[in-house]
Amino acid sequence: MTEIGIGIIGGGYMGKAHAVAHAAVGAVFDTALRPRLEMVAASSPASAARYAKSFGFARAADSWQALVADPRVDAVVIASPPETHLEITRAAVAAGKPVFCEKPLGASIADGEAMVAAVDGAGIVNMIGFNYIRTPASQFARRLIAEGTIGEITWFRGEHVEDFYADPALPATWRATGDANGALGDLAPHMINAALALAGPIRTVMAEIETVHPTRGGDPVGNDDQAQMMCRFENGAMGHMFFSRVATGRKMGYIYEINGTKGAIRFNQEDQNSLWLYEASGPEATRGFRQILTGPAHPDYLPFCQGPGHGTGYQDQIIIEARDFLQAIHEGRSLWPAFRDGLAVSRVAEAARRSQAEGRWQSAQPH
Amino acid sequence: MTEIGIGIIGGGYMGKAHAVAHAAVGAVFDTALRPRLEMVAASSPASAARYAKSFGFARAADSWQALVADPRVDAVVIASPPETHLEITRAAVAAGKPVFCEKPLGASIADGEAMVAAVDGAGIVNMIGFNYIRTPASQFARRLIAEGTIGEITWFRGEHVEDFYADPALPATWRATGDANGALGDLAPHMINAALALAGPIRTVMAEIETVHPTRGGDPVGNDDQAQMMCRFENGAMGHMFFSRVATGRKMGYIYEINGTKGAIRFNQEDQNSLWLYEASGPEATRGFRQILTGPAHPDYLPFCQGPGHGTGYQDQIIIEARDFLQAIHEGRSLWPAFRDGLAVSRVAEAARRSQAEGRWQSAQPH
Amino acid sequence: MTEIGIGIIGGGYMGKAHAVAHAAVGAVFDTALRPRLEMVAASSPASAARYAKSFGFARAADSWQALVADPRVDAVVIASPPETHLEITRAAVAAGKPVFCEKPLGASIADGEAMVAAVDGAGIVNMIGFNYIRTPASQFARRLIAEGTIGEITWFRGEHVEDFYADPALPATWRATGDANGALGDLAPHMINAALALAGPIRTVMAEIETVHPTRGGDPVGNDDQAQMMCRFENGAMGHMFFSRVATGRKMGYIYEINGTKGAIRFNQEDQNSLWLYEASGPEATRGFRQILTGPAHPDYLPFCQGPGHGTGYQDQIIIEARDFLQAIHEGRSLWPAFRDGLAVSRVAEAARRSQAEGRWQSAQPH
Amino acid sequence: MTEIGIGIIGGGYMGKAHAVAHAAVGAVFDTALRPRLEMVAASSPASAARYAKSFGFARAADSWQALVADPRVDAVVIASPPETHLEITRAAVAAGKPVFCEKPLGASIADGEAMVAAVDGAGIVNMIGFNYIRTPASQFARRLIAEGTIGEITWFRGEHVEDFYADPALPATWRATGDANGALGDLAPHMINAALALAGPIRTVMAEIETVHPTRGGDPVGNDDQAQMMCRFENGAMGHMFFSRVATGRKMGYIYEINGTKGAIRFNQEDQNSLWLYEASGPEATRGFRQILTGPAHPDYLPFCQGPGHGTGYQDQIIIEARDFLQAIHEGRSLWPAFRDGLAVSRVAEAARRSQAEGRWQSAQPH
């Protein structure tokens, strides 16, 4: 059991989630490396101090620069806004420290490319924060597909839909500016990553991106409320994805439906402990979608609970993520999903933007 | 109570359904006109005779021509293949008889245009068979939207997916030839009609149409297995539809999800007696999608059963349809959906074909 | 094809349902006997005349006595209140006419015993109206259990719960008087019949019966709002049933859950086209309750629709019932469920009343 | 921020869960007291050492006696078998240390009474481990009922059903001996506690308890596989509960359905992030059960995640429990549910055993 000092940049939504995860992960997974909540940085020293006290960090940093440079910080978790991801990554690389970065991979595709170049050039262990694909259910879906349970994929449909911005009366805050904060920039990466993980690389996309409410409270809105794309996977499968922050009634509609020649899979994060599987075998009269409740028979469930159907939750995904990051550091190699996987996701989103601009199908592969 | 002689052309899937409907509709709805199962025609006199005996028609016709011409046949129901729709319509028009035609409106857009011209030119009462929109649930959805319950529509998603052709080992029968028998020709019309009824006219579409299994049992397949289209409604709403006959596990996935600024609606024909409604009002803590079970409070339910939640079924939709056809004849004017509404549906499908050919968005309006 | 004259007594909820059923059944099932809606009787000649016109009967009867005696009435359907069942049955027996009687079998156990004695003594074809057990889903459940799919039954839970009388402000009408109109008398028979059909005879019961709202609108209520019973089946299985007319939110909660040593079954009439089956076989990781959508592979579905998942409804159950009644007449022997099966159901309810009175387990078998 | 040394007895299913909970709770809830994983005890020093290393405790204890006596252990968590609960409690009381005990409260009602006497006599802060009632959904259900949202309760139905012992081929291990390990002893306490919390004290019960498989692998089984009880609440409501470890297909069927005069609530732990609420208000046509997804608007959700519908899991309940235990210690007074609440639960189970023995209704109140 070797201790490792964790430094987290950001103490908001995800900064806290990673703090809790690193507090719990050792007890849950009996990890080889044991995280120590060493330091937290935020937009001001005062807020960092508050976070440190509240989450139980040993110390607060005056700035992210100080955190990255600190000798007792052995690994860096970036949970600050996308605009900060590249610069922090560069500093972590310079300091030779493993780095975990929240999605999306920087504020632009250029940022993402620079981040991949930086970590891969220097051989720095790196990971990107696509947590939803880590539920026992979605890990199991991936395994079922890989094992051929549903045959060849013929159709993939994905959604990431929420309604936190559905009310047009909500003011135009920072959420309403910057591509990285729009539906395509902020929500899409999780589901695009799921699509790539479950159905393989995407060859081409044809998209539509729109701002449903161009003004909010009198102020202009500078980014998109929803976006859709038809897509074609390299394995030939047809697909479609939809992303929305104005999907009234949907709270966490991270939904996928995958048809194959031998079966089908359905999933909705709003009921994250059920995976629906149809197998086109056995007598017609007893076929149907089966509601499989996750349990010890599924990936990464048992460490959380010995009883099936008892369920894991959002925070547990972040704990699984922390386990993988510690494992990656332990093994000295980046585990999936790494920065390069985050970049692959950004490329799909970027192809969507091109498609919207040109009204045509676009390649989603690197040029 | 006036009797009316009904002549049905076709005694297959839908011919039988209409025969049962006309046998039952008077008792269910206490209609002003009372249908008499006068005559049935089929592809041969022998099969017509079998159908007549089996369904309880007074007589069998030697041919559809004989049926249309028969003086005791007061109204004609076309439940034969799309290729026959135009010619029969013309004969019915010539004979001055009201005509009900199963979807799709003929085998091609040209057929459909000719059919509309024929009936509207002669002032013949006409109707097209979009039965699914007639469930109490979908009629109620339409009313809720019209009344503004979910506000302005921001997103429409529709599917009509089944899996009767999912198994690639199934042989290439007549189902595998002819656009009218493909997923876009055969399945799409119902959902396109729903889209138009629920969200209004469609301005433009961008589509993909594909044959998932190009051969079946060694023989070539001549039409499409699935199709998708992004669409833009005239009211500005973004939309998407998907149609498939190879959607493993789906039996009658006539599904729609409609987001609005004030609420949302979800429906799946596989559970046709539930409508899911979300209203963005009241305390956040008690909001949620409500499973409304159809009952006497919903359109056209009470005549089938006095108890809510007891449920209507497929055949009941055809009975409702028969009631409307009788009512149209009684009033001497075509009721929705008429041939022209069927043509509007066909135009959307045709725009999808153009879009597929050209790789671009296309207008779905008459040129 | 032989015609048979049907006489229906009662034109209310169930009288109409049987009228529609007999209008449609020949077309749906191509029955050997073809019903002719010959005559309807009601509480007055005037209402009978209205029903005759509305449902399409050839004639109205001045009284049920006239109907039973009429030479063109070949078979009698009793859809009038329980108090009338015995007397009408006796007349039908005297006239030597097959008789179908709506549940419950008379207004009391004594009535039921007399009815069974009458029909069985005279060898009259008879049937009792337990329609819910006739859905394709519940017929299939019965078959699965009979074939051993779920192994030995270890637990049966049934409910028949509605909320039509949940509001205490509703007045004390006829519904509030007479055991036959209470929850145990009116709602329980369907589910007790299901229990017997699915899990076999009941040996003993221990019950509680209560009037939740002793007065309504100032007037006293004379019968029960809800009742529950623990029961022990002859095969050793433990069970429980609950019946309520004040189950706020439930519209047609005819629900059963059956656990067996090898599997389990769940059903809710509110989604009557789904049967949920769990089989304890195959890898643990892919086990789950399967949502089986009814279709042509299930009993009595195909005549209503060729497509699976398209669904049957309430009225279709009555059509299936009519088919069986015609078939029974054709074969000259009572088919399940006959009057004696209705009596077996009444005996369970009666044992529940004794149990409530004595506060002890009671035998549900004939003494 | 004051540190507090936590000693946990047991490192199995629940010992680990409490270890994780105390590792995470400070970061999640910013608690006044901050737990330090000080010491763990188990059935042998060797296993205690393994648990200490695996979960991150500072030290392992040679025995629970050593742990309770250790000066750096400020509070004791009992997660060892029921037979040990009483003796450990007495030691903790003697040492003047707050004690948290897993359910059930000792191996017998006598144990439970002695435990309550011990802690209450000495004024020791104490709590019992009913975690399921702590989900945001169930806490919210409790609040809704308390606020009168569903009116007066007319019916309570509860289940705790799993299938871990459904296969009769499973051997007769320790699980098959001792009342405390049977369905009524092991599973029932959670749901009985829920019943008391949601619907109030239980006056009388009438029960059945049975061993479905009297032998397993040739060896005799010494406790019950399932049990049911009808119950009457002090507020007059009728109720029923069922407990089973042989409920094939059910993984975590902690289910309740509560009918009231104004509404109804349904919940199933297998989908722990949904609460179903029906309100008998507004137009009939839009009434229905609402699926409320838990979120920041519900109790104890926000500290786990800022997004609604993202979901909490099993482990999170234990974290909430730890927060309450720390809070109780901080305030110097036992918070609900305390030992006395555990005893109230045991009394209901004990009344069920008496009822089974005597075949009559029994009081569930202290004599």
Ligand SMILES: NC(=O)C1=CN([C@@H]2O[C@H](COP(=O)(O)OP(=O)(O)OC[C@H]3O[C@@H](n4cnc5c(N)ncnc54)[C@H](O)[C@@H]3O)[C@@H](O)[C@H]2O)C=CC1
């Ligand atoms: N994986 C997931 O489920 C989610 C991921 N995210 C991602 O996490 C990242 C952070 O988002 P949230 O936590 O929602 O944001 P937030 O606004 O809740 O928190 C951002 C934090 O970053 C800190 N910060 C801002 N600028 C900084 C600077 N220059 N130096 C140091 N600290 C700085 C702020 O003080 C704050 O503590 C984003 O990349 C976002 O896309 C966000 C929510 C969910």
Ligand SMILES: NC(=O)C1=CN([C@@H]2O[C@H](COP(=O)(O)OP(=O)(O)OC[C@H]3O[C@@H](n4cnc5c(N)ncnc54)[C@H](O)[C@@H]3O)[C@@H](O)[C@H]2O)C=CC1
């Ligand atoms: N609304 C709905 O839910 C459905 C609508 N349809 C539509 O109904 C129409 C018929 O389809 P199905 O009933 O499925 O076909 P089917 O193959 O089951 O029956 C076709 C019938 O038409 C008769 N027929 C064929 N050629 C004829 C001719 N020249 N003259 C007289 N009769 C002729 C055949 O004898 C047969 O009885 C099609 O337009 C189809 O798209 C079909 C299924 C469902």
Ligand SMILES: NC(=O)C1=CN([C@@H]2O[C@H](COP(=O)(O)OP(=O)(O)OC[C@H]3O[C@@H](n4cnc5c(N)ncnc54)[C@H](O)[C@@H]3O)[C@@H](O)[C@H]2O)C=CC1
């Ligand atoms: N199987 C099922 O799902 C249901 C069965 N039922 C059963 O059906 C039977 C009838 O109930 P509903 O149709 O609900 O009652 P209802 O009140 O709607 O209709 C009763 C009919 O009986 C007629 N009637 C009454 N007394 C008569 C008499 N002396 N002579 C001739 N006609 C008379 C009335 O005119 C009326 O048309 C009852 O036994 C009831 O338990 C009722 C509802 C559902």
Ligand SMILES: NC(=O)C1=CN([C@@H]2O[C@H](COP(=O)(O)OP(=O)(O)OC[C@H]3O[C@@H](n4cnc5c(N)ncnc54)[C@H](O)[C@@H]3O)[C@@H](O)[C@H]2O)C=CC1
């Ligand atoms: N709240 C919940 O959801 C659950 C509660 N429980 C309860 O938790 C308690 C423990 O059950 P599990 O964790 O399932 O058992 P387990 O068998 O998984 O673990 C029991 C632990 O107690 C230790 N132990 C046994 N005898 C001991 C002794 N004399 N001194 C010190 N340690 C000893 C063992 O070494 C083992 O680590 C029981 O009261 C049980 O009813 C169990 C499972 C779920």
